[in-house]
Each structure stands twice: as structure tokens, then as C-alpha cells.
Amino acid sequence: MDSITIGLIGLAALVGLIAIRLPIAYAMIAVGGIGIAVLNGPAIVLSQLKDLAYGQFSIYDLSVVPLFVLMGAISARSGLSADLFRAANAWLGWMRGGVAISAIAGCAGFGAVCGSSLATASTMGRVALPELKKYNYSNTLGTGTIAAGGVLGILIPPSVVLIVYAIIVEANVVTMFMAAFIPGLIAVLFFIITILIYVTINPAAGPRGGRITRAEFISATFNVLPVLVVFLVVIGGIYLGLFNPTPAAAVGVVMVTLFAALRGKLNLTEGREALLETARTTGMIYLILLGAELLKIFMSRGGVPQAMAEWMAMSGLSPMATLIILLVALIALGCLMDSLSMILLAIPFFWPVLVELNGGDYATAASSPFGMDTEDLKIWFGILALIVVELGLITPPVGMNVFIISSLSPDVPMRQTFLGVMPFFGAEIVRVAVLIAFPALTLWLPSILSG
Secondary structure, three states, X not given: OOHHHHHHHHHHHHHHHHHOOOOHHHHHHHHHHHHHHHHHOHHHHHHHHHHHHHHHXXXXXXXXXXXXXXXXXXXXXXXXHHHXXXXXXXXHOOOEOHHHHHHHHHHHHXXXXXXXXXXXXXXXXXXXXXXXXXXXXXXXXXXXXXXXXXXXHHHOOOOHHHHHHHHHHOOOHHHHHHHHHHHXXXXXXXXXXXXXXXXXXOHHHOOEOOOOOHHHHHHHHHHOHHHHHHHHHHHHHHHOOOOOHHHHHHHHHHHHHHHHHHOOOOOHHHHHHHHHHHHHHHHHHHHHHHHHHHHHHHHHHHOHHHHHHHHHHHOOOOHHHHHHHHHHHHHHHHOOOOHHHHHHHHHHHHHHHHHHHOOXXXXXXXOOOOOOOHXXXXXXXXXXXXXXXXXXXXXXXOOHHHXXXXXXXXXXXXXXXXXXXXXXXXXXXXXXXXXXXXXXXXXXHHHHHHO
């Protein structure tokens, strides 16, 4: 049996293990380890394991992950999400659809200090859903808005998944954060436009919110200042070159901890829970990283990524058509697993295909069919990949954000929530099309700030 066949059998086994609900980290470790043993012998597996875990976990860029996870865990317990929503509602709630728009603004703001889509949907859902029901927003628009708003958490920096992608393709983390900024703002803008169109067609779905007093307006605006300060110091410091991501994340942890403590929102019990959540999440991420590396070694030795790249190159499809096929595949696969697992599983296969189609590792903009060199391609593709992977969180039949919102609003049938996210899904498809048509929207800010 040739090595490519063994690799494909391993890939089928991996899909089967995931289908029977084995945790993806264990599935990748099992398939990768057994596959390497079959191809090269058990001794090679033991040799790989001797140094692989240390080599993976000692990467300096990876040290930022537990810090950003901790910052998000503390932020979720400190009341920052409620402050964000109240401030946005004070400014925007008076207009038709304004409470839903405020929820989108709150999701974007919380994503900037959390970096997790699922945490953003869960935290903002607890804050915004009662207000949406209070003002008689339709169940479809209300739950759909929060479920869709959660996807903003992955792209608006800081983003743990963006960091992991950068490590996989050996991109600069700061550059990826810069590249995500404009596409993130476009997402917020498109979501707001979607809500405005929705309530224009169906005014009863999004009534105007109540007017508030000047004192309430000032209080709500003042209370959101801690979030703005954290964002400006952490993300602004990274963009301006004042910190690398790891010290910036450490500064962010200290700041949100101080804000939470000063407001009496963080006691010893809450602090302990935040640390335990960080340990569990980080351990899960690191174990998936180890499994992904074992799987990548197995697949590389089996020649599967190389064969896939060669097959795509020989298929007669244009590079742009191939890119679109890969993005559609990511949407489909994103329905079946979380975004981090999907990035770790798919990118080692898809990235070599794009590099090959682009003319190799040393391609220049002049010779590239995409009109960009390999470094720009990894940035542009990374942003596109993260967007479409997150679409899986709101896509039937397994949209994790939809399940989270349904658990917070059990009186709303899940079918209504899925219907509610469809306009936002359409807005995301338009955003992907715009970013494909105009790569400069992704690449302009990194070129300016790094130049």
C-alpha cells in the first residue's frame, strides 16, 4: 500500500472518530501517532513525542494565548459586557432597530477584550436578550442578532484563533492583528446595515427603544471608559509598536483585573473560576496543537498535502476558483467543529495548495495569479479563512452560537433563531466577496503600519 493511500485512510479515520464525538485532540493524536508508526515504525513516534510537545509549547508567540484567555475570562465576570451594551444603547437605542444595533456594537466591543466568539455570544446574550424582549423585538431578529454578533469575537483583535493561524503558517501575529482591523469594522458596518434594512421592511420587528435621561446617558457613557482604555492600551500599543502581543496581553490582564476589583466585581471565588477556566481552555488548545502537529507530520510523510496541491494544480480550475472552493469547504467543515479545531485541521492541507497555485514560496506580486507575494497571500487568506470558518457557528444544522442563544432563550424555537441569522449570513458572504475583490482592504493597514 503506498503512502498516499495510507494518508487518505488516516484522514477518513479522523473524520470517523470526530463523527462519533471523540474529542478532536485525541482523534488527531491517535490518527497522527498510528499513521507515523505505520509509515516509519513505532520508534519514530516515540522519537517525535520526545521533543514535539516541548517544541510546540515553548513557542514564544503561543505564550500570549493563556493571557488573552484570562483577560476574556475576567472581562466576562467584571460586568464590562453590560457596560458596553448600556453605553451603545444610550447612544443608539432611540432609533428603530437601535437596541439590536446596540447589541452588535456591544458584541464588537466585548470581542475586542475577549477574542472568543462563543464567549461573546454567551455573555452578550445574557445582557442584551432581556432588553430586546423588553422592547418587543421579534424573536427572529433578537436571537438572530446576538447569535450573529458572536462571530465578531474571532476577528476583532485580540483573537486566539488568529494567533494560532499565524503560528501555523509562520506569519507575524502583529501583522495579522493589523490585517483583521478593517475587515472587522466592515463586519460591524454590514451587520448594522442588515438590521436597518430588516426593520425598514418589517418595522414591527425592531421598535424604537425608550428615551433615557441626560444623567443616565452620561453615566452609561462614563462606565464604558474602562473598556475603551483597555482596548486603546492593548491593541493600540500593539499597532503602534509599543508592545509585542505577549506583554500587551499581560498589561490587559492587569488592567481588567484592577477595573473589576475596583468595582467590586472580582472576589476570590470569581478570580479562582477565571483561573480554572483559563487553565481548562489553554490546556485544550495546547492539546489540540500537539495533535495537529502529529497529524501534520503523518500527512506530510504520506504526501497527502502535496498530492492535493498537485491535483488542484492539474484540475484546470483557475486559482481564484480554487480559492472559492476551499472557502466553501471551510464553511461546510466549520458546521461540524469549533473554529480552532477547524483551523488546525484544514490549514495544513489548504495552505500548501494556495502556495503552489501562487507560484511557490518565493512568488512575487508580478508573477502571482493573485497579484501578491506569499507573505501577503498568507495574511489575506488567513482573514478570509477565519471569516468563513466562523460562519459555521451560525450555519445549520450545527451552529454552536445558535445553540448557545437557544439555551439562553428556551421559549424561542431554534428554527426562528436560524431564520434570524440568515440575513447576517448573507451580509458575511457579501463581506467575503468584497475582501476577495479588494485585497487592499486587508493588506493596506499592515503595509502602512509596518512601512
